[in-house]
Amino acid sequence: MQVSRLVGLSKSPARYTTELYVMNKDSYIQKLRERINMTENEEADLQAKDAPKAELDRVRGKLAMWRNMLDSIGTNFSFELSSYITVSAKGSKEYEASSLAQQKAKEIMSGVGSLFGVPPSIITGPDLLRFVEPEYLIPISTVTEQISKNIQEQVI
Amino acid sequence: MDEIKLIFLLFSLIIILFGFIALPALGKGIIYYVGLLLLILTAVFIIAMNWIDAKLFSTITSLFGITFQPAKDYTINKQQNAVLKEVNGIFYATGYITANLFAYTFQEEAAPEDDEDKMINAPDTWERMVMNLNFPFKFHVLASGLDVQNIRDDLEGKRSYQEFQMSRALQNNSNEVTITDIRRKMNTIQAKIDRISQGEKPIATVMYVETTAIGVSEKAAIDALEAQVDQLKLSFSSMDVETARVIGRELYSLFNFNFSLPTEFNELAVLFDRQG
Numbered sequence: 001m002q003v004s005r006l007v008g009l010s011k012s013p014a015r016y017t018t019e020l021y022v023m024n025k026d027s028y029i030q031k032l033r034e035r036i037n038m039t040e041n042e043e044a045d046l047q048a049k050d051a052p053k054a055e056l057d058r059v060r061g062k063l064a065m066w067r068n069m070l071d072s073i074g075t076n077f078s079f080e081l082s083s084y085i086t087v088s089a090k091g092s093k094e095y096e097a098s099s100l101a102q103q104k105a106k107e108i109m110s111g112v113g114s115l116f117g118v119p120p121s122i123i124t125g126p127d128l129l130r131f132v133e134p135e136y137l138i139p140i141s142t143v144t145e146q147i148s149k150n151i152q153e154q155v156i
Numbered sequence: 157m158d159e160i161k162l163i164f165l166l167f168s169l170i171i172i173l174f175g176f177i178a179l180p181a182l183g184k185g186i187i188y189y190v191g192l193l194l195l196i197l198t199a200v201f202i203i204a205m206n207w208i209d210a211k212l213f214s215t216i217t218s219l220f221g222i223t224f225q226p227a228k229d230y231t232i233n234k235q236q237n238a239v240l241k242e243v244n245g246i247f248y249a250t251g252y253i254t255a256n257l258f259a260y261t262f263q264e265e266a267a268p269e270d271d272e273d274k275m276i277n278a279p280d281t282w283e284r285m286v287m288n289l290n291f292p293f294k295f296h297v298l299a300s301g302l303d304v305q306n307i308r309d310d311l312e313g314k315r316s317y318q319e320f321q322m323s324r325a326l327q328n329n330s331n332e333v334t335i336t337d338i339r340r341k342m343n344t345i346q347a348k349i350d351r352i353s354q355g356e357k358p359i360a361t362v363m364y365v366e367t368t369a370i371g372v373s374e375k376a377a378i379d380a381l382e383a384q385v386d387q388l389k390l391s392f393s394s395m396d397v398e399t400a401r402v403i404g405r406e407l408y409s410l411f412n413f414n415f416s417l418p419t420e421f422n423e424l425a426v427l428f429d430r431q432g
Contacts, residue, residue, distance in 0.1 A: 007299040010301060011300075013420070020286060086413075
C-alpha cells in the first residue's frame with residue numbers, strides 16, 4: 001500500500017529505483033597495497049641489516065596477514081543496496097532546469113519522509129555518478145582485483 | 157495502434173498507391189513485373205515495420221554489423237540488446253529486461269484470489285531473490301500521474317458498456333459463464349472507480365530491470381551479461397513476473413533514462429506505446 005502511494009507521489013514522470021551494487025573498496029584495497037609495500041620494504045631493510053630472526057619472523061607474519069587480508073577482500077564482491085528517485089525538468093536555461101528539478105525533488109522528498117518516516121536527501125557531486133555510470137556500479141580496482149584472482153585461479 | 161501511427165501508416169502507403177497507378181505506364185514487359193514485385197515488397201515491409209520493427213532492425217544490424225553510439229564512450233552492439241562501455245581496458249555491458257509487477261501494485265484489480273497470498277509473500281520473495289544474486293542490478297519503476305477526470309470518465313464509459321452487455325446477456329438468457337465474466341469485469345472497473353473516489357491517484361508505470369556485467373573483452377562482457385540476464389529471469393519467475401529482453405529503440409530509450417527522464421506523460425506514452 002505504501003509503495004502504491006509512493007509511486008503516486010508525483011504527477012510528472014519520476015523513476016523509483018532499487019539498486020544492488022558492488023561496494024567501492026578501491027581506497028581500502030589501495031591502503032592494503034601500500035601497507036604491503038611498506039612491510040616488504042621493512043623486511044628487506046631487516047634482511048640487509050642482519051636483524052635477529054625473531055624480528056624478521058614478526059615482519060614476515062605481518063606481511064602474510066596483510067596479504068591474506070587483500071586476498072579475502074579481492075575474492076568476493078561486497079554488495080550495497082540503495083533506493084533512490086530520479087526526476088527531470090525542462091528549462092530554457094541551465095539554472096532554470098536545475099532549480100525546477102530541485103523543486104520537484106523536494107516535493108517528492110516531503111512525501112517520502114511522511115510515508116516511510118525516513119529522512120531523504122538530495123544526492124550531489126560525484127555521488128550522482130554512482131547511479132549513472134557503470135564503472136561506479138562496479139568499481140574499477142575492485143573489479144581488477146577480482147579478475148586477477150580469477151586468472152590466477154585458472155592458471156593454478 | 158493509435159491514431160497518429162495509423163495516419164503515418166496510411167500516408168506511407170499512399171506513396172505505394174501512386175506507384176501502382178503509374179505502373180501501367182511501364183507496359184506489360186519484364187520491367188512491369190519487377191516494378192510490381194518491388195511495390196508489393198515495399199508495402200509488406202512498411203506494414204511489417206509497424207509491428208516487428210525491433211526484430212526487423214536488429215536482424216538488419218546483426219547482418220551488416222551495424223553498431224550505434226547512443227552517447228560518448230557508449231556503444232549499442234549489433235544485436236541491439238546491450239549497451240557497452242570500455243573503461244581502462246575493462247568492458248561493461250548493460251542489458252535490460254521488462255519486469256512488470258502490475259499484479260502486485262494493483263492487487264485489487266487482479267481477479268484470482270490467490271494473488272493476495274503472493275502480495276503478502278512478495279517482500280520475503282524479494283529479499284530471498286536479492287540475497288541469491290551476486291551481481292549488480294537495478295529495479296526501476298518509472299511512474300507518471302494520469303489525469304484523474306479523464307480516467308474516471310473513461311472508466312465510467314467502460315462500466316456503462318459492461319452494464320449494457322449485462323442487460324443484453326440477461327435478456328438473451330445467456331449462460332452463467334458469460335454473466336459471471338461480465339460481472340467480474342464490472343467489479344474490477346467499479347473497484348478502480350472506488351479507489352479514485354477515495355483519493356488514490358491513477359498512475360501509468362513502466363517497470364524494468366537493468367543489469368551490468370564486466371569482462372576483459374567485449375565478448376566476455378556480453379557473455380557474462382547473458383548469464384546474468386538468464387539468472388535474473390529465473391529469479392523474477394518466483395514473483396510471477398513476465399520477463400522479456402528489451403531490444404532496439406526501447407533499449408535506447410531506457411539507456412537515456414539514466415541521464416534524463418521525459419518530463420510529461422505524453423512524452424513517455426509516445427516512447428512505450430510501441431511496446432505492443
